[in-house]
Amino acid sequence: MANSSMQSDMIFSTATVPSTAATPQDQIRRLIWKIAIATFLLMAVGSATRVMNAGLACPDWPLCYGTLIPSQQMNLQVFLEWFHRLDAALIGITTLGLVGLSWWHRQALPTWTPWAATGALGLILVQGLLGGLTVTELLRFDIVTAHLGTALLFFTTLLVMGVLLLPYRGTGTVGKLPWLGLTAAILVYLQSLSGGLVGSRWALHQCLFVSQLCGVMNTHLLGVIPASLATLVVVVAVWRTPALQAALRHLANTTALLLLLQIGLGIATFRLHLQVELLTIAHQAVGAALLGTLVCLTLLAWRDRRMQSTEALPDDLSHQPSH
Numbered sequence: 001m002a003n004s005s006m007q008s009d010m011i012f013s014t015a016t017v018p019s020t021a022a023t024p025q026d027q028i029r030r031l032i033w034k035i036a037i038a039t040f041l042l043m044a045v046g047s048a049t050r051v052m053n054a055g056l057a058c059p060d061w062p063l064c065y066g067t068l069i070p071s072q073q074m075n076l077q078v079f080l081e082w083f084h085r086l087d088a089a090l091i092g093i094t095t096l097g098l099v100g101l102s103w104w105h106r107q108a109l110p111t112w113t114p115w116a117a118t119g120a121l122g123l124i125l126v127q128g129l130l131g132g133l134t135v136t137e138l139l140r141f142d143i144v145t146a147h148l149g150t151a152l153l154f155f156t157t158l159l160v161m162g163v164l165l166l167p168y169r170g171t172g173t174v175g176k177l178p179w180l181g182l183t184a185a186i187l188v189y190l191q192s193l194s195g196g197l198v199g200s201r202w203a204l205h206q207c208l209f210v211s212q213l214c215g216v217m218n219t220h221l222l223g224v225i226p227a228s229l230a231t232l233v234v235v236v237a238v239w240r241t242p243a244l245q246a247a248l249r250h251l252a253n254t255t256a257l258l259l260l261l262q263i264g265l266g267i268a269t270f271r272l273h274l275q276v277e278l279l280t281i282a283h284q285a286v287g288a289a290l291l292g293t294l295v296c297l298t299l300l301a302w303r304d305r306r307m308q309s310t311e312a313l314p315d316d317l318s319h320q321p322s323h
Contacts, residue, residue, distance in 0.1 A: 023108065024101075024105035024108040024109060025105075025108060025109055025165055027101070027105075028098070028101060028102060028105065028109060028113065028165065029162055029165040029166065031094070031097075031098055031101070032098065032158050032161050032162040032165070033158075033162050034094075035091060035094050035095060035098065035158055036155060036158040036159055036162060036292075038087065038090070038091050038094070039091060039151070039154060039155045039158060040155065040285075040288060040289070040292070041087070042084065042087045042088060042091060042151070043148075043151050043152075043155065043284070043285070043288050044281060044284070044285045044288075045080065045083060045084045045087060046084055046147075046148075046151070047280070047281045047284040047285065048080055048277070048281050049080045049081055049084050050144070050199060050200070051199075051274075051277045051280045051281055052076065052077055052080055052277060053077065054076075054077035054078070054080040054081045055081065055134060055135070055139045055144075056081075056135065056138065056139060057075075057077040057078045057080065057081040057082075058070070058078060058081045058082060058085070058135070059135070060135070061085075061131070061132045061135040061136060062085065062089075062132065064078065064081065064082045064085070065078075069082075070082060085131070088127070088128065088131060091124065092124045092125075092128060095117075095120055095121050095124050096121060098117050098120070098121075099114070099117045099118055099120075099121050102114040102117040102118075103117075109165075110164070110165070112164075113161070113165070116157070116160075116161050117161070119157065120154060120157045120158060120161070123150060123153055123154040123157060124154060126150055127147065127150045127151060127154060130143055130146055130147040130150060131147060134147055139200070141197065141200040141201045142200075144196070144199075144200035145193060145196045145197045145200050148192070148193065148196035148200075149192075149193050149196070152189060152192060152193075152288065152291065155288065155291075155292060156185075156189075156291065156292065156295045159292050159295045159296055159299075160295065160299055163295075163296050163299040163300060163303075164299065164303070168245075168247075168300060168303055168304075169245075169307075170245055170300075170303060170304030170305075170307045171243050171244060171245050171304065172304065172307060173241055173242065173243045173244055173304075174241070174244070174248070174301045174304045174305050175237075175241060176237070177234070177237055177238065177241065177248075177297075177301040177304075177305075178298055178301040178302040178304075178305050180230070180233055180234045180237055181234050181294055181297050181298030181301055182298050183230050184227070184230035184231045184233070184234045184294050184298075185291060185294040185295050185298055187223075187226050187227040187230045187231075188227050188230075188231065188287070188290055188291045188294060189291055190223065190227075191220070191223045191224065191227040191287070192284075192287050192288065192291060194219055194220040194223050195220055195283075195284065195287065196284075197216060197220070198216055198217055198220045199280075199284075201213055201216055203216040203217040203220075204217055204270070204273065204274055205273070205274070208273060221270075224263070224266065228259060228263065231255060231259050231290070231294065232256075232259065234252065234255065234294065234297065235252050235253075235255055235256045235259070238251075238252035238297075239252065245300065245304060247300055248297060248300055248301060248304070251293055251296055251297040251300070252297065254293050255290065255293050255294060255297065258286055258289055258290040258293060259290060261286050262283065262286045262287055262290055265279060265282055265283040265286060266283055269283050
């Protein structure tokens with residue numbers, strides 16, 4: 001986990017001067033990346049829990065069969081649901097630690113950092129409440145979908161914090177890339193929610209076998225078009241823009257690969273009627289990875305554009321207070 005967070009820093013911090021000692025900002029940033037990676041894995045486990053029909057494997061909440069470790073009832077389904085709750089609890093505790101460290105070191109951090117960490121903790125609390133309701137309300141589809149949506153919001157919040165805390169030096173050539181990236185990220189997020197709704201209502205099976213909920217399934221299928229086109233526009237815009245920061249090009253290439261993989265997985269899961277669990281889990285995991293990559297690209301582009309706007313001001317104006 002530590003190696004992954006350090007690799008994330010190396011990818012995004014191109015053209016920066018390395019420091020010899022870790023500052024509080026470095027420590028906070030690395031902790032954020034670790035929580036983000038754990039959250040991504042948590043969403044993958046949550047997808048496996050749903051696909052394997054393990055959402056009610058633990059009939060009570062927050063314990064499982066009234067114990068912390070249901071060793072007597074343990075099987076694959078119980079393990080998935082139990083491990084999903086355990087991972088969520090660990091992420092919650094770690095996020096609480098992030099809030100404490102952010103406020104403790106607030107003098108050495110950007111002023112928004114402790115407030116953003118507190119907001120992330122609020123999302124975790126909402127997520128825990130929704131997690132409990134998914135069990136007590138017997139996997140009601142709207143609650144399950146909201147559970148996924150909140151998880152994605154928490155994940156993207158962490159990515160936003162992590163990217164904003166990275167040292168970064170732009171080139172001032174991004175143009176409209178921030179707006180293109182934001183549009184694509186929003187469309188991919190909405191498409192992810194649509195996919196969660198299809199999964200929580202088993203709309204594909206309902207439509208194919210009993211001709212019900214076809215509208216839900218078709219909405220998701222049609223939503224692929226704007227989300228994919230917007231993402232492709234972002235990738236092409238990066239490829240056609242000269243003198244961009246190398247980190248933006250790396251993210252654009254990753255975005256293109258994830259988009260192709262996601263489309264391929266979507267076609268496969270549809271044709272196989274969701275019968276291959278690993279394909280369905282991979283489809284949802286790649287969707288989350290695509291969203292996260294777009295968020296990181298958009299944030300770096302916004303930072304680049306902001307630097308360009310600041311540097312464009314004459315020196316005598318850039319230092320004057322605004323009125």
